[in-house]
Amino acid sequence: MTLKKLTLPELLKNSCSKFSKNLSLNFVASGKKTYQDLYNEVVSIANHLLHLGVKKGDKVAILSANMPNWGITQFAIANIGAIAVPILPGFCSTELQNILEHAEVKVIFVSRLLAKCLEGVKTPFLEHKILINNFATMPEGCYQPEDLDKLVPDINLNNTTPLPEVSIEEEDIASIIYTSGTTGFSKGVVLTHKNLVWDARQCRTIQPVDETYRFLSILPMAHTYENTLGLLLPLMFGAQVYYLDRVPTPKLLVPAMQKIRPTVVLSVPLIIEKIYKSQVLPKFTSSKLMSKLYRFAPARKLFNRLAGKKLMETFGGELKFFGIGGSKLDGTVEQFLREAKFPYAIGYGLTETAPMAAGSNPSQTFLQGVGPVMEGVQIKINDPDKSGQGEIWIKGPNVMKGYYKRPELTAETFTEDGWFKTGDLGSFDKKNRLAIRGRIKTMILGASGENIYPEEIESIINNFRFVNESLVVENSGKLVAMVHFNMEELEKQYQKLKDQAGNYKEKINDYIEEQKQELRDYVNARVNNFSKLQLVLVQHEPFEKTPTHKIKRFLYCK
Missing domain, CATH: 3.30.300.30 (ANL, C-terminal domain)
Structure with a gap:
């Protein structure tokens, strides 16, 4: 994929020209939106933001469940040089208030069931609220679902008036993502257009993606893992992305996977660990005899292989890449996936690295490890101990500019010669594959x-x-x-x-x-x-x- 500039507007323009008739972002249950339709709606929302007075450098937040309009909004923000502030569902009202105020957010797009989180949130910067489900303007005090359902869409989605020329460069800020840290402090990670687009493009060096691929999106799009690998990457190469119109429970997921037969699903360990514990393991430990057999390695491998075939059928039968990231995968569950010949893959990165820095495709996985460093990224183990273990430091075009309005924290996080100190402990094996041990702080x-x-x-x-x-x-x-x-x-x-x-x-x-x-x-x-x-x-x-x-x-x- 050759782009004149590594920016979100350039990515969208290139893909919508090359794959104009392909299906783009749609719900599983309905929708036939093509890449051309996607482009038209992006331009329409961008024109509306200009009408509201949003200009280059202004911050526009997205607080929403996964849906096609999420991606449309992100690209609309980028196309006028504004900065997206994706907010993870699950932040409490106090955190939400702090983020909107700290980022000086001017406009927020919010989904129907999350709108009530805005009740009582007031900042001197926030001027407009838009219901992202149907792009309707939200009047003040309208937060409850039953009231939002009465709103009539008043934003023209056919306003394809060419956007004014705005200089958008690779090093311009594309988004500020507030991390949901386990240490209790949310930091605004500043990512440039180049950080995001370069990282998305490089992911294809790990796993090929093309027009035939179908992605099922189940992780929050405000998380850079889902955003880069589950939105930017497929759009860059003409693939289809599908969303559920409700919270992705097993009851909804199974028929959805049967319908679209995804080739790619991105996940966190918790999801596949729950599947193993609640659906697979009980069948092999239902009696003393079965438990005894399952502890016998040859029998266990046979049982796991049979369970793997069944699991593949549940996922629609055409799965090529089940990505797992975000935290360490349980060793027993990974052993099951390997013996089941399930096409899982492990990735490593952080919000600060946009996010991918190292990873494997299903043919490269090894037990309790990550895999090779991604092409174009540098990783070194600082001050390793006798076993070769130390803090992971990263350099590359995917590494963030810094933390928003936190120069002292940014300075602490980077070395003088530009290495980003991750706070993660890791090591390389003899094949130069990365493995993660844990967090220094824990x-x-x-x-x-x-x-x-x-x-x-x-x-x-x-x-x-x-x-x-x-x-x-x-x-x-x-x-x-x-x-x-x-x-x-x-x-x-x-x-x-x-x-x-x-x-x-x-x-x-x-x-x-x-x-x-x-x-x-x-x-x-x-x-x-x-x-x-x-x-x-x-x-x-x-x-x-x-x-x-x-x-x-x-x-x-x-």
Whole structure:
């Protein structure tokens, strides 16, 4: 793909000219929008923004569920030289207020069910609110879904008046993305047009994409992972992208995948881990005999291969690339995917790197690793220890300009010679493939100075029966596991034992205590001496998470 300039307007113009009759962005349930239709609507929304007085450098926010109009809005903003501020669904009202004020947002596009988040939010900069579902102007005080449904679209989607000439360069800011950090502080990551377009183009060096590809978008488009790989990349090469018109539950996903038969789905570990735990593993542990057979490697591989064929059918049968990023994939689940011959792939990057920096396609994956560094990116391990492990530093055209209005934080994050310090721990193997160990900030220093990586212990805990999720913290010198059990399944097992024994004396609370002890023994038999758990605590409610499904560790590490 040859572009005169690596900018979003140039990407759109090139693709809509080359693939004008191809289907572009559509809902699974309906829509036949072509690339030409897409271009016309982008120009119409861009003209409306100009009418509202939006000019180059102004900030326009998008707070929306996934839909075709999300991408249309992003390109409309870019085509007049304005700056998009994508906001992840899931930010609380206080965070939303802070983002809109900090970024000096002038206009916000918001979807029907998220509009109520704006109630009570006021800044001296925000002048216009637009309902993104049908591009209707929102009057003041109109936030509830039943009121929004009465709004009549008043923005002309046939206004294809040529846009005025605006100089948009590769180093101009395209978006400011506020990260939903697990450390509790949202930072505005400043990404240029070149950061985004270059990264999208380079992703094709990892996995080929062409006009025949069909993407199913299920991750938030405000996340740079979905935005770059799930929107810019397919549009650059004439592919189709499909969206669900409601929250992507399994009940909706299965028929959607049967209908469009996606070739690409981008995911986070949580999704495939849930599928394995709730749908695959129970079938192989339904009886003592099956459990015993599943522990026997040749039988397990056979069962996993059969389960993999079934899983492929569930995904529509034509899946070529199931991308997993955002956090580390559980080792047992990855072993299943490998033995199932499921076309999964692992990627590594950050919002600050737009996001891809390293990764593999399904033919290159290796257990608990990422893969080669992406072409054109430089990665080095700073100050490695004896095992070759150290902080990952990155250089490349995909690396952000810095943090918005935070020069001191930007200076801390970059070295004098331009390396971006990720805060992630990693190493390279003999084949020069990258593997991630964890975050520097989450590492726990043991009593004798040993490095303890809680993510590795949590991965073992999460494979124990009845465990939904966990968090390992240090408390008064003790290594403590906070565990959220699947209480429904645990109580079913308790009742089953009670019914079978007839005179089963233990109470449910005693049974839970028994499970805690079993869990502790299970984990401590599988970790080194300085990573052994001293205490297991029951976390009765699910852990509070960021909009990208990562546990907010800072709330529990006190």
